[in-house]
Amino acid sequence: MKTICYIAFFLLIAAGACWAEDVVLVTHPNNQINSLKMQEVKNIFLGKKSSWADGQNIVVFIQQDNGATTTFSKEYLSKSSQQFFTYWKKALFTGTGNPPIILGNDSEMKAFISAKTSSIGYISSDALDGSVKELKIIDKD
């Protein structure tokens, strides 16, 4: 019984240790939007909100299953990255939605975001520079 408790404790610690990186939401520098509410972030990244207030279609970019995605999906969507990807796979293979475009890393994300005014994505906070604009989250803990 003691051994099982140790194993369970270790697994919980191991699972928690995966979330370490800070991420920020980013958009094109010319996008009129400067801030979002948490609920809006969820709705955008889960495909429930598809246009900005000015009517432009939101183009969502996400990253492959890496540290940034693990942190983003947990902190902003309350999902594991696997749950986040499964959510979109379900939409894809049942025909109910088109998943966001998956990019490889922060550099690729910044390149795509800076090329599309109506886009949104996330990068590690360390990678933030003038090519993209950080979106503030009004009601994030």
Place this chain on the structure above:
Amino acid sequence: MRKCWVLLICGALLVIPCLAAAIDLNNIHINGFLSQGYMNSSSNNFLADSQNGTFQLNEAGLTITSQIDSKLRLGVQFLSRDLGEEGNNEVLLDWAFADYRYRDWLGIRLGKAKLPIGLYNEGRDSDFLRPMAFLPQSIYDENKRNLLVAAMGAHLYGNIPCGTLGDIDYQAFYGEINFDDDSGQWRAVELNAQQIISKRNQILQSQGSDVRLALDDFDIDNDWVYGASLIYNTPLDGLRFGFSWFEGTSDFDIKVLNLSSGQVTEEDGQDRNKHFWVLSLEYATPLFTIASEYSESQPIKKVMGITISDQTTQSWYGMLTWRVMEQVSLSLLYDVFYADKDDKDGDGFVAKGMPDYYGWRKDLGVGVRYDVNYNWVLKAEYHDVNGASLNLPLYNLPDATQEDWNYYILKASFNF
């Protein structure tokens, strides 16, 4: 022709793993999946000749979608599957529709689309979308897949924000379905007809008549299906409640051959899937997911003048999935079905000369899922089952079903 399709899909799936990513060709997206399982059972066959171990447990799908403009999307998915006598890797149109999303709160899909029954019915053909190899059978009965999986018609959908109270996803549909002659639904009614003819032959024999009857031909024609689904996503992250409802009517055409005279007489029947509703609850966090659903339905089935069923069935399950590591999750399932919610001891079956355990099915399952990476999923699970309801006699010799049995499944899935 069928082999060509299978080769085409298999070829595509063998080549594409090298890329391990979707193919995007000028706004046309091509995705797909392939899964292969092995199932073995003791004491009873389950959905296939499983007592001898079977690899007849696979699915392959090819999905093509295109966003025409900001509101209009076209999509199609071809599916090839094998589950015992069902499917045999024939390539079928799984879904195909035009989707016009007028606003986030209102969209319409015209064509063949998946049916939103319970929380998980739409994803039932994609193995990697669920923790275990099969969805809980009490509600997502594989024998009824053909009836419940998708319908050709019109489907309305949308998401309604409710401010600080969360949001609501809704769907409503009306359409019709085509039954495949190897589907569990088809074979169950065909078996009913054969049993009735067999009883008529016994009566004729007891009366000293030389006349013998046989089933000559059989057909099912669906008239319509309709239903709706509401999912309330609460302000508490990961907590959602659902209610869905389904109705449908199908007609049977049965031709009975008099073996003595060669005369064929036509008889009929009807299956009215009445008041099939599901209440759902799911609470998902990054570390664990709790899901439970409760359902009742009143399938009124008449074949050749005989009422096969008119009781209200009762189904429920509870499932706990614990993500012990980012890639590994363990699941525990308890799944219960009663053929007649007012006769949980199966007395009605005993009165008809059948075992009482035809009246229920209780499945206790444990499973492990390993997400190797974005594309690959491996699963292993074991189920201990009591009861033989949900059409178990379809897969076993008459009077050979056992009350206590078990099965295990090993399965690998790839998607891109």
